[in-house]
Amino acid sequence: MSTLFSPLSLGKLTLKNRVAIAPMCQYSADNGAATEWHRIHLGHLALSGAGLLIIEATAIEPEGRISPADLGLWSDETERALAEVLHSVRQYSPMPIAIQLAHAGRKASTHVPWEGGKNIPSSAGGWRTFAPSALAFAEGDETPLALDAAGLQRIRDGFVAAARRTDRLGIDVIELHAAHGYLLHQFLSPLSNRREDAYGGSLENRMRFPLEVFDAVRAAFDPSKPVGIRVSATDWVEGGWDVEQCAAFAQELKKRGCAFIDVSSGGLSPLQQIPLKAGYQVPFAEHIRRASGMPTIAVGLITEAEHAEEIVASGQADMVALARGILYNPRWPWHAAAKLGGQVDAPPQYWRSQPREAKDLFHLTLPGKG
Structure with a gap:
C-alpha cells in the first residue's frame, strides 16, 4: 500500500x-x-x-502585502470576497482547506513578478514597509521602518483578527508564514534582526515575536483545528539563520501546540547561494522532524511520484507539498496514485477519464457527505 496515499492526522x-x-x-x-x-x-x-489545499500567503494588513495585488484578510470586504470563492469551491470538493496568514515586512511594496518584482518606493505609489530593524532587503530598496512597541502590538492584533476571520470562513487549518524572508522570518534571522531590546540579539529573543504571534493565533482560532507554520530552515548565507536554530524554534513551537511545520528555505537575502536539485530541502524537514517530534511537510523540486513516496515512506517527512509542479500538472495526485496503487477523491463528472488499468483509482466523496 502506498504511504503517500495513506491517511495522516494533524491534530483532530x-x-x-x-x-x-x-x-x-x-x-x-x-x-x-x-x-x-x-x-x-x-x-x-x-x-x-x-x-490538503493551502491558500496563498494572505496579508493580515494592507502594508503586509508583497505587492498591491496580493490577497488579504483584514476587513469585512476581503472576508466577504474570500467567502464567496470558498462557497463555490466547497460545492464540488470536500478537500480540507488551509490558509497561510502572512506579513511581508521589508519585502512588501513590490511590483508583481511579471513586472520585475522590484521595490515600489512610497514616493512612487508604494508604501513604507516595516521590519524588525531599519535594514533594506536589497540595495536600492527604500529603508523599512523599525517596528516600535505599538507596531508590534498592531501586527499581533492583525494576525489575531485574521485568525478570527479564518474561523468564521470555516477554513480548516491555519499556516503562519515565517519563511522566505518575510516579517516573522526577519525577526528570526540575525541578518535582518539587529534589535537591542527583548526581540533581538540572542536566539531566545529573536524567536520571541514569532512565538508571541503563534500563541495569539492559536488562542484566537478554533481549538479543534490545527495551526502550523512554514519556516525557512536556512538563509543559505554564512552567519544567518540555520537548521539548528530552526530546530530549536520547532521545539518551542511544539510546546505551544503547533500541529505541523512546513519546511522550506531561503528568501531572506539576495546573497543566498542555493544548490538546487530534486528534493534539496528534504534533509531539513527530516532533521527538524527528528529534533522536534512534529509532523513535517517537505517541499522543493519534488516532481516524481516515486520520489514523493520515498520521502514519506522512509520517514524523512510526513507529507510533501507541490507548488510549481501542480500548477504545471493540476492532476498530479491522480497520476501519482495510478503509479503507486493509491486512490484519490474525484468528482463523478470525471470518472470516465480513469485509465482502464487503474479502474479503482477514483473514490467518490461528495461535499458534506464525508
Whole structure:
C-alpha cells in the first residue's frame, strides 16, 4: 500500500493522503479581495485529489502585502470576497482547506513578478514597509521602518483578527508564514534582526515575536483545528539563520501546540547561494522532524511520484507539498496514485477519464457527505 496515499492526522483533522498543495501567490487580488481568478484557480486545484489545499500567503494588513495585488484578510470586504470563492469551491470538493496568514515586512511594496518584482518606493505609489530593524532587503530598496512597541502590538492584533476571520470562513487549518524572508522570518534571522531590546540579539529573543504571534493565533482560532507554520530552515548565507536554530524554534513551537511545520528555505537575502536539485530541502524537514517530534511537510523540486513516496515512506517527512509542479500538472495526485496503487477523491463528472488499468483509482466523496 502506498504511504503517500495513506491517511495522516494533524491534530483532530485527518487528511486522506499526504499530498498538499503549497501556498502559491497569484498576485490577482483587488485591494486584497479575492477575485474570479481565485475562484478558477482554487476551484480546479480542489478537484486534484490532494489531501490538503493551502491558500496563498494572505496579508493580515494592507502594508503586509508583497505587492498591491496580493490577497488579504483584514476587513469585512476581503472576508466577504474570500467567502464567496470558498462557497463555490466547497460545492464540488470536500478537500480540507488551509490558509497561510502572512506579513511581508521589508519585502512588501513590490511590483508583481511579471513586472520585475522590484521595490515600489512610497514616493512612487508604494508604501513604507516595516521590519524588525531599519535594514533594506536589497540595495536600492527604500529603508523599512523599525517596528516600535505599538507596531508590534498592531501586527499581533492583525494576525489575531485574521485568525478570527479564518474561523468564521470555516477554513480548516491555519499556516503562519515565517519563511522566505518575510516579517516573522526577519525577526528570526540575525541578518535582518539587529534589535537591542527583548526581540533581538540572542536566539531566545529573536524567536520571541514569532512565538508571541503563534500563541495569539492559536488562542484566537478554533481549538479543534490545527495551526502550523512554514519556516525557512536556512538563509543559505554564512552567519544567518540555520537548521539548528530552526530546530530549536520547532521545539518551542511544539510546546505551544503547533500541529505541523512546513519546511522550506531561503528568501531572506539576495546573497543566498542555493544548490538546487530534486528534493534539496528534504534533509531539513527530516532533521527538524527528528529534533522536534512534529509532523513535517517537505517541499522543493519534488516532481516524481516515486520520489514523493520515498520521502514519506522512509520517514524523512510526513507529507510533501507541490507548488510549481501542480500548477504545471493540476492532476498530479491522480497520476501519482495510478503509479503507486493509491486512490484519490474525484468528482463523478470525471470518472470516465480513469485509465482502464487503474479502474479503482477514483473514490467518490461528495461535499458534506464525508
